[in-house]
Amino acid sequence: MRNESLLHFGEIHWNEVAPKFLYYDESDVTTSRKIRDFYFGKDTKIDTLDKLDNYTALLGDRHFFVGVAKAIELHAKEAPTYIYYYTYPGEFTLANILLSIKGKYPVMVEVLSHVVSSWVRKTIFGINPPRYGICHADVS
Numbered sequence: 001m002r003n004e005s006l007l008h009f010g011e012i013h014w015n016e017v018a019p020k021f022l023y024y025d026e027s028d029v030t031t032s033r034k035i036r037d038f039y040f041g042k043d044t045k046i047d048t049l050d051k052l053d054n055y056t057a058l059l060g061d062r063h064f065f066v067g068v069a070k071a072i073e074l075h076a077k078e079a080p081t082y083i084y085y086y087t088y089p090g091e092f093t094l095a096n097i098l099l100s101i102k103g104k105y106p107v108m109v110e111v112l113s114h115v116v117s118s119w120v121r122k123t124i125f126g127i128n129p130p131r132y133g134i135c136h137a138d139v140s
Helices: 004-012 014-022 029-040 049-076 094-100 107-123
Strands: none
Touching: 004 014, 014 029, 014 049, 029 049, 094 107
């Protein structure tokens, strides 16, 4: 998301790029438009970091939830099936830690700085960090 030229390319060529990373028929422009409208609304500019939550939801829905739904559907034909949707926000999330790595200092220094500053913002100032979803690495 930090590569602005890549973001800009994706915005301009949405109808060509979206089918490739979401795995659907490239000739289906209607689906591309519907997906863009659903996740980004009528915003004409989708190449900014403030759209990170939208991209996270889009990719999570396609690459995780579609597969899970299909697996549940197949398993339910054989046995009773229950799904647990894990949404507990851990204290420190992998997404936030990875986004804190800028390459300016050694990785451990940047990660430690992020963890400490996040703790100070939350504990002292009551400012919660942004949430980009839950991943396996967040389970504590």
